[in-house]
Amino acid sequence: MRPAIQERFFGAPRECYNAILSRTGLFSRLGRVMHLIQFVCTGFRLLAGVRFEPSPGINVIVGDNAQGKTSLLEAILFAATARSHRTNAETELVGHGESWFQLRAHAARHDREVTLELNWWKGVKRFKVNGVLQTRVSDILGKLNVVLFSPEDVVLVKGSGANRRRFLDMELSQISPTYLNALQQYRQALRQRNELLRRDSPDPELLDPWDAQLAQHGVVLTREREDFVRDLSKRAAEAYGHIAAGERLSLTYQADVPAAESLGAVLEKTRSSDLRRGATTRGPHRDELLIDIAGRPARNFGSQGQQKTAALALRIAELELVRERTGEYPVLMLDEVLSELDERRSRLLFDAIDRQVQCLITTATVTTHPALLGREDAVYRIERGILERQ
Secondary structure, eight states: OOHHHHHHHHSSOHHHHHHHHHHHTHHHHSOSBOEEEEEEEESBTTBSSEEEOOOSSEEEEEOOTTSSHHHHHHHHHHHHHSOOSSOSOGGGGBOTTOSEEEEEEEEEOSSOEEEEEEEEETTEEEEEETTEEESSGGGTTTTSOEEEEOGGGGHHHHSOHHHHHHHHHHHHHHHOHHHHHHHHHHHHHHHHHHHHHTSSSOOGGGGHHHHHHHHHHHHHHHHHHHHHHHHHHHHHHHHHHHHTTTOOEEEEEEOSSOTTSOHHHHHHHTHHHHHHHTSOOSSGGGOEEEEEETTEEHHHHOOHHHHHHHHHHHHHHHHHHHHHHHSSBOEEEEESHHHHSOHHHHHHHHHHSOTTSOEEEEESSOTTOTTTTTTEEEEEEEETTEEEEO
16 A cells, blocks of 8 residues: 555545535435535546535436546545446556555434545555544445446346346345345355365265355345335336336246245255256246236337336335335435437436435536436536646
8 A cells, every 4th residue: 555645635634524514404304315525436447536526416417438437436436335337357457557545435424424445556455434444345335325337237137147147136235234244145055055065075075064054044045036026126216207208117036945945945855957057047046037028028019119217116115225224315326427418318317216316417418408407506627637626
């Protein structure tokens, strides 16, 4: 770590943060809404040294392609969840010629403030929450809740089931500690079982303890996913119908092993075939989220516009569910949403979002877009990784 850089960007800024909170009166004015107060970033992709202090309302970030506006939202997402929506290779997140990056997010919740720090150096991540070092990535989830819509989200509708399972896992992990714990235990048991299955002539009895763990934690995943999708479906249908002027959207959770069945019994029944294939073929890791538009699978029959709108409706529904489960709205980030929707649907989108929600919107177009006219509270321009308020 470079001490000079660390001091410059992360050195004792608490007085600054407290001054901002005191000056704006955020805790007293905003109620049960989460707001990002300040975000500081250096070394992340082409963001050399960004200090971002967004307004509590709608923030529009304008910039041409490849100037850093999507990277800014990606960095905020990474600080909140330790994941990128664009890549699984974290080395791609490091700026050219660098071996490290640093992120710091300071947010106001309805009852407290929280500061998240992330230092990444040669593949090693270190997290702090309010200055306290965290030993696991899971310790930061839920501290700063964010919802991001990006053009890549269309894979939630037209991509493979793995994309939709990842969506369920990520969203539930932010709002349900029970789910997060079960998911971690299930994944560990699944890895161990698959390693045994891939061995030459494995002892079948060695699979028993892993089968028991998969059954124990798998039932939690199935139950929580069913409840989540039931609530998500209602809100996604409302959001989609509003944006798409009456078209009908429905979501159905399709468990590979229904809750009424015993996963342990299913694993025992399929053990012989699993040994032949060298993989666990049944369980929640094979579940599916079905998305239908007007009674037909959106993945196969939806138009490109319908698929994009359905993906956006999922995010709006997620926004409302996070509020219901945690008691406060998360930060909403919309990447190039205005280029994905026509003017009418853009207007309907912003009508569907509660005015209390803090929005970070990126766009390459001029800020006089009809859907935004008169609604933006702050406008920023980003060029070559440098962010300035207009």
